[in-house]
Every structure is written in C-alpha cells, then in structure tokens.
Amino acid sequence: MLNVHALIAIQQQLLPDLLVVMRKRYLILRQVMLSDMIGRRSLATSLEMTERVLRAETDFLKAQELLIIDAAGMRISEAGKRLLEEMEPLYKAMFGLSELEEKIRKYFGLQQVVIVSGDSDESLVTRRELGRAGCAVLAKAMGNSDVVAVTGGSTLAQVANQLSSQTPLKGNLFVPARGGLGESLDYQANTIASTMAKRTGAQYRMLHVPDHLGEEAYTSLMQEPNVREIVEVIRSARIVIHGIGDAMVMARRRRVDDTVVEAMKAEGALAESFGYYFDRNGAVVHKMLTAGLRLEDIMDTEVVIAIAGGRSKGEAIAAVMRFGHDDVLVTDESAALEIAAIIDKELSNV
Structure with missing residues (x-):
C-alpha cells in the first residue's frame, strides 16, 4: 500500500x-x-x-x-x-512541513516540533495559528493538577486568547514565570496567566513585582513571606511555556541600561527567553535578577514548550534551542526555513 x-x-x-x-x-x-x-x-x-x-x-x-x-x-x-x-497532517506532508519538522526535531534533540504555514512577522492570521497550535500542544501536555508557568509577550498572549472552555483544565494552576510590572499590561506574564486560567476554568496566582530587580531589592522582596510562597509555587511548575525574542529588542523594551546593552552586544547576545540572554551557541551571556523561574528551575522542569515565529526570529530560536532544555518547539514556516538554513550551514562545515 x-x-x-x-x-x-x-x-x-x-x-x-x-x-x-x-x-x-x-x-x-x-x-x-x-x-x-x-x-x-x-x-x-x-x-x-x-x-x-x-x-x-x-x-x-x-x-x-x-x-x-x-x-x-x-x-x-x-x-x-x-x-x-x-x-492538517496531509497538508504538512504535501508542502514539506512534515520533513522540516523532523529535520529541526532531530538536529536539536527535541521531542516534538510543530510548524504552521506563513510568517508571523507579516500575517496576523499566522500569529493566531501559532497561538492555536500552542494551545493544542499545551492541552496535550497537561494533566489534571499541573502547575504551568507562563512568560509574557505577544506570542503567549495569542496562545491565551486561543484557549477556550472546550479545553477543561479546572484542576490546574497557571502562574507567571516571573514578575512583569513595567511592561505593557496585555503582554505581562500575570495577565497571560490569568487569561489562560479564566478561559479554561483553571486557577491562577499572580506575582506583583517588577520584571528586573537590583540585588538589594531582590534580597528584600525574597524575605517577604507572601512573595517567597508564590515564588516557590512558580519554581515547582511541571510545565513551562515561553516565548523567544531578539536580545537587543527585548533589552530596549525592558529599558535595560545602555552600558549593560553594550556589554551584552560585546558578549554576543542574540536571543532572550525567560529573562536570560543567549549567544548563537546557546550559552547564557547575561541574566537579570528576577523573582520567579531561575535557569536551574528550567533545567529541572518536566515539560518546556517554546512558542515563537517570524523570519526575523529564526536565529534567536535556533540559539535558544541550542541551550538544550526545551522539549517542544511551536513555530511558523518562515522561521523554520531560517532555522533549516542555519542547520544546513553548520552541517556543511562539519
């Protein structure tokens, strides 16, 4: 047959x-x-x-x-x-997306790669489709009493907006992966966690602290019992779902000091995710003190789902995948083609 x-x-x-x-x-x-x-x-x-x-x-x-x-x-x-x-499976096979998914999955050692057609940089429909695909992956990964930590950003906001009451997650708890006061309200991790919970009938907790903290402020906040308690819940998350951004774009958005930005450039910062900045080899070159998930927590998390798309983010996505602690990548066709080109170039140099 x-x-x-x-x-x-x-x-x-x-x-x-x-x-x-x-x-x-x-x-x-x-x-x-x-x-x-x-x-x-x-x-x-x-x-x-x-x-x-x-x-x-x-x-x-x-x-x-x-x-x-x-x-x-x-x-x-x-x-x-x-x-x-x-x-959907037939469409992906017809136009090469299945082969592209497998190529990226094998190269980075991921459990699953999901690619939607289009370019999120150019198309709102593709961004919504990225959100829909992220919802499907999240729903499949969740059990009945999971803690799910979510980061902020426009892509995760799309995931939240695509969830519905048809995805019953009543026994689960959504929490922000870190603080986020100071960013646009719609894209804050607190807002996204609460939206996901409300749209699915689940529970949520919030973390009302700034995204980035000085050492003195961090030490002081972590001595507050209420803050320490929610941070412990966040760090116990079985599932983390996060976006990926361009390092310089995210640094400007978070109003990082110019001297720090220049230092990150010198260190080769290319991508940002969950408050850490990565070079093209997936090495962490800069981190900001933030209440919430730490790198060691990500390494111990059972399921880590990255959702990011757009041709402009191809290099950044590849950099975070090299970090090696994601299990699932949900992306779009344009970003996937950029990632595949990077893979081909690296294989040709071996």
Whole structure:
C-alpha cells in the first residue's frame, strides 16, 4: 500500500493542479476559521486573491457545507473545522512541513516540533495559528493538577486568547514565570496567566513585582513571606511555556541600561527567553535578577514548550534551542526555513 508521501509524489506528477486547488481551499477554510467571521473582500485581500476567484471557491465550499455564508459574512461550519483538523497532517506532508519538522526535531534533540504555514512577522492570521497550535500542544501536555508557568509577550498572549472552555483544565494552576510590572499590561506574564486560567476554568496566582530587580531589592522582596510562597509555587511548575525574542529588542523594551546593552552586544547576545540572554551557541551571556523561574528551575522542569515565529526570529530560536532544555518547539514556516538554513550551514562545515 502506498504511504502518504508516495501518493503525494504521484499526484504532483500526474495531477499537479489538484494540489494547487486543495491548498487554495485549505487556506480559505483556515483563514475563515481563524477570523471567526469575515467578509469576502477582507478575505480576498488577506489571501491575495481576486474576489471573482474567491467567490467561485467559497460558493463551492458552501455547497459542500464547509462554509456558512450570510449577510454578516462567512464563518466555518463544524464540518469545515473537522475537515481542517483531518487535513492538517496531509497538508504538512504535501508542502514539506512534515520533513522540516523532523529535520529541526532531530538536529536539536527535541521531542516534538510543530510548524504552521506563513510568517508571523507579516500575517496576523499566522500569529493566531501559532497561538492555536500552542494551545493544542499545551492541552496535550497537561494533566489534571499541573502547575504551568507562563512568560509574557505577544506570542503567549495569542496562545491565551486561543484557549477556550472546550479545553477543561479546572484542576490546574497557571502562574507567571516571573514578575512583569513595567511592561505593557496585555503582554505581562500575570495577565497571560490569568487569561489562560479564566478561559479554561483553571486557577491562577499572580506575582506583583517588577520584571528586573537590583540585588538589594531582590534580597528584600525574597524575605517577604507572601512573595517567597508564590515564588516557590512558580519554581515547582511541571510545565513551562515561553516565548523567544531578539536580545537587543527585548533589552530596549525592558529599558535595560545602555552600558549593560553594550556589554551584552560585546558578549554576543542574540536571543532572550525567560529573562536570560543567549549567544548563537546557546550559552547564557547575561541574566537579570528576577523573582520567579531561575535557569536551574528550567533545567529541572518536566515539560518546556517554546512558542515563537517570524523570519526575523529564526536565529534567536535556533540559539535558544541550542541551550538544550526545551522539549517542544511551536513555530511558523518562515522561521523554520531560517532555522533549516542555519542547520544546513553548520552541517556543511562539519
């Protein structure tokens, strides 16, 4: 019996147009699902498709009862959602994403890599899809009474916003991985932890301290019983879910002193994650005192999930993966291609 890859290879030779049509209809359904409700003109613009071509395709999908179209716009039907879920492995195999996932997984020794199509730098839909994929990975990893530590950032905010009450996590506890006062409220770890809990019926705790602390302030805060108690809970987390940022972008966002930024540049800081700055080899070159997770806690955590995308973050993601303590990477196609190019370059130099 032919496997999926062999069947796709035959289709590409004999029926190449079939794959083009399948991809087009898959992307239409995916875009509508991620948009909840969307008009034809907006959909055509986001897919870079003419309204005439789109009308023919959406009429077909409506006739197949995969789309619901009325005066308010288009939304996906339950049958459409089921079809998308069933098609996802086939779609990845058709367009090389499965092979890309395996290449990155093997190179960095990860348990799983999940790649969504598109570029988060350019597309809000891709950012939402990244969030949806992160939700699926998190839901699969969680048990009935887990402590989950989450970092801040726009990508983790997307994960929080994609969770729903259909993912029952009532016995679990969400906590911020570290303090975050001073950053944009929407992207603070406290906000994201509380949103995740509220959307799933779980519990949450907050850590009301600044993201970065001086040594004297850190020592003083850690003597407060309430702060010490929540920090101990955070450090006991079985699951950590975190984003990855460009080192210089994150340093500026956190208003790190210019002299410190220059020192980090000299040390080769390329990526930032959970308050630590990494060079391209995955070595920690700078850290800031922060109440919450420490590096040794990350090393002992049972499940560490990284979620980050966008072509601009390819190098930063590769750097954090080299650190070697992530289990799962959820990323997008553009970042994955950048990471694959880095892998190819390194293998050619061996």
